[in-house]
Amino acid sequence: MKEIEINQVLLEKIRKGNQQALLFVYKKYHLSIFQFINRQIRDVGVSEELVQDVFLGCIDGIREKRDIQSFSAYIFTIARYKTIDYIRRKKIKKVFLSALPENVVNSGASLLFNEKVQKDEISDLIERIFGHLPHEYALIIRLKYIDGFPVKKIAKKLAVNFKAAESMLFRARREFSKLYSDLNS
Numbered sequence: 001m002k003e004i005e006i007n008q009v010l011l012e013k014i015r016k017g018n019q020q021a022l023l024f025v026y027k028k029y030h031l032s033i034f035q036f037i038n039r040q041i042r043d044v045g046v047s048e049e050l051v052q053d054v055f056l057g058c059i060d061g062i063r064e065k066r067d068i069q070s071f072s073a074y075i076f077t078i079a080r081y082k083t084i085d086y087i088r089r090k091k092i093k094k095v096f097l098s099a100l101p102e103n104v105v106n107s108g109a110s111l112l113f114n115e116k117v118q119k120d121e122i123s124d125l126i127e128r129i130f131g132h133l134p135h136e137y138a139l140i141i142r143l144k145y146i147d148g149f150p151v152k153k154i155a156k157k158l159a160v161n162f163k164a165a166e167s168m169l170f171r172a173r174r175e176f177s178k179l180y181s182d183l184n185s
Contacts, residue, residue, distance in 0.1 A: 007068065007069075007070070007071040010024070010025065010071070011062055011068060011071070014059070014062050014063075015062060015063060015065065022059070025058075025071075026055060029072070029075055030051065030055075033051050033054055033055075033075065033076070033079050034047055034048065034051050036076065036079055036080075036083075037050045037051060037054075037079055037082070037083050040083050040087070041083065041086065041087075046086065050079070050082050050083060050086060051079075053082050054075065054078050054079045054082050057078045057082065058074070058075050058078055061074070061078070087148075088146060125180075125183065128183055129176060129179045129180055129183060130142070132179050132183070133172070133175055133176065133179065134175070136158075136168065136172075137168070137171065137172035137175050137176070138172075139158075140154060140158070140165070140168050140169050140172045141169075141172050141173070141176060143157065144169060151165050151166055151169060152165075154169070
């Protein structure tokens with residue numbers, strides 16, 4: 001109960017623009033948030049950038065007067081989602097840049113690096129492709145490139161042998177590539 005009272009007082013001070021309250025929160029949580037993120041990302045620079053994003057997201061949430069019962073749970077939830085988003089974006093790029101045929105990589109790279117194209121459009125395109133893929137192909141691609149499972153684990157999850165999983169992944173990539181070309185033209 002006492003933690004909730006302290007949190008509410010601190011939140012009110014931050015809402016009113018109290019820089020010392022904000023600095024207190026930053027000093028209290030910075031290291032633990034950084035360690036939490038860096039354990040998963042294993043890149044100090046990226047982890048530090050994500051920590052800054054976490055604190056910005058946290059401040060936005062506080063200013064929007066969200067009901068925050070436990071500040072530590074709130075800030076670690078933001079950190080978890082920022083980390084998951086980063087990992088997903090990284091794995092989606094990996095699909096485009098390393099797992100697809102060269103023609104798809106080249107057009108995907110131009111799509112990724114074109115300043116006019118927003119990342120939401122890329123996500124929408126990938127989701128549309130997943131919507132057109134047979135279920136088992138979408139599943140195996142998600143398991144491999146979004147969840148990061150090795151083929152051996154995928155085979156176990158799908159209750160097939162290793163060669164069957166490899167073959168299915170090959171066919172899924174080929175179909176993904178074909179749909180990408182069709183939907184992107």
